[in-house]
Amino acid sequence: MQLTFSLPDLSSLIPEIKSEVKIGDKLFKIQKSGSVSIAISQPLKIKPADIFSVLLKNIGDSISADDILAKKKTLLSEKTVIASETGVISKIDHDMGVVYIETALDESQTYLSFFNGTIVGFDKKTDLLTIELLGGTSYSLKSASAFGGGHLSILTEKDFFTIQEAEVDDHIVCVENLSNQIDAKFDALGAIGAVYLKGEGSKLEGYAQLINEAEFKKLIESKGKYIAFSGHEKKVVVY
Numbered sequence: 001m002q003l004t005f006s007l008p009d010l011s012s013l014i015p016e017i018k019s020e021v022k023i024g025d026k027l028f029k030i031q032k033s034g035s036v037s038i039a040i041s042q043p044l045k046i047k048p049a050d051i052f053s054v055l056l057k058n059i060g061d062s063i064s065a066d067d068i069l070a071k072k073k074t075l076l077s078e079k080t081v082i083a084s085e086t087g088v089i090s091k092i093d094h095d096m097g098v099v100y101i102e103t104a105l106d107e108s109q110t111y112l113s114f115f116n117g118t119i120v121g122f123d124k125k126t127d128l129l130t131i132e133l134l135g136g137t138s139y140s141l142k143s144a145s146a147f148g149g150g151h152l153s154i155l156t157e158k159d160f161f162t163i164q165e166a167e168v169d170d171h172i173v174c175v176e177n178l179s180n181q182i183d184a185k186f187d188a189l190g191a192i193g194a195v196y197l198k199g200e201g202s203k204l205e206g207y208a209q210l211i212n213e214a215e216f217k218k219l220i221e222s223k224g225k226y227i228a229f230s231g232h233e234k235k236v237v238v239y
Contacts, residue, residue: 001136001239002120005147006232007127014110019119021131023150023226027113028129031104036085041097044072044079048097055099061089069099114149114192114206115228116239133228136239139219140211141229144236148172148193148206149228152238154220165189172227174220178202195219195227195236208236 011028015021040055041048054070057063063083070081087103120130153171155163160182169190175182178199186194186204193206197216201207208229210216224238 001133001138001237002130003133003138003228003230003235003237004128004130004233005230007129007147009127011127012108013119013122013129015119017119017121020117021113021119022116023113025113027111029108029110031108033087033102033104035090036087036101036103037098038069038081038084038101039098040070040081043081044070046072046097049094051092051094051097051099055092057089057099059089059092063087063089063101114147116226117228128232131228133237133239136224136237137218137222138235138237139215141231141234141236142209142211144208144229144231144234145193145206146231147229148208150192150226152225152227160185163189172206174227176216176220195229210236 007028008030011030013028014026021027040051044054046054054072056071057069064086065083067083068080069083072079085101085103087101089099090102091100115131115133117134118132120132122129149172151171152174153167154174168186171191172193172195173186173191174195176197178194178196180200183194183202183204191204193204194202195208197210197213210219219238222238227236227238229236
């Protein structure tokens with residue numbers, strides 16, 4: 001069964017397409033960025049408000065170091081402003097007469113896989129990742145975080161008094177009613193997410209609320225050991 005997630009902006013997929021991925025494997029990374037300002041009006045000796053007339057690039061354009069950003073021609077000469085960094089133009093400030101470039105830094109943050117499956121595809125323009133899970137059943141969601149998943153632990157209210165850390169730590173916990181108190185307890189015991197039918201929401205990293213009672217009952221009757229959900233599709237899969 002396929003499931004599509006929306007990854008954060010500027011995500012780079014680590015495994016290759018058609019690769020098998022397991023929970024805990026490196027899945028994607030986000031390159032940290034910084035902002036660099038480059039003066040346009042001052043070196044070209046023009047008013048800040050007039051920089052649009054000399055710019056050769058627009059907001060959103062990718063540029064490389066040494067690209068010409070702006071050019072001013074006169075009868076006797078030609079002046080240019082050269083990009084000092086590689087990146088993307090994020091802002092043009094006509095009050096200050098400068099251009100801002102978002103640049104990639106050497107640092108990046110790596111995110112681990114929360115599912116066992118196969119990479120089907122990754123759209124770099126939309127940051128949509130599609131995976132194939134082995135078997136499983138899908139259920140509809142009312143709301144959810146962008147993505148989440150992992151080992152599934154289904155609990156009832158009577159379990160709340162005897163629950164052990166091993167049942168919750170590094171698990172997605174499924175309960176019918178998620179109160180703030182129970183959510184805080186799951187967080188303290190190391191849960192990475194919550195799936196629920198009723199409640200005031202979760203402060204855990206991953207969360208998913210089933211669309212109705214019928215879908216919730218079918219989910220808790222499933223025999224799957226793992227779960228994955230997508231806020232993009234508003235769908236959860238137990239497998």
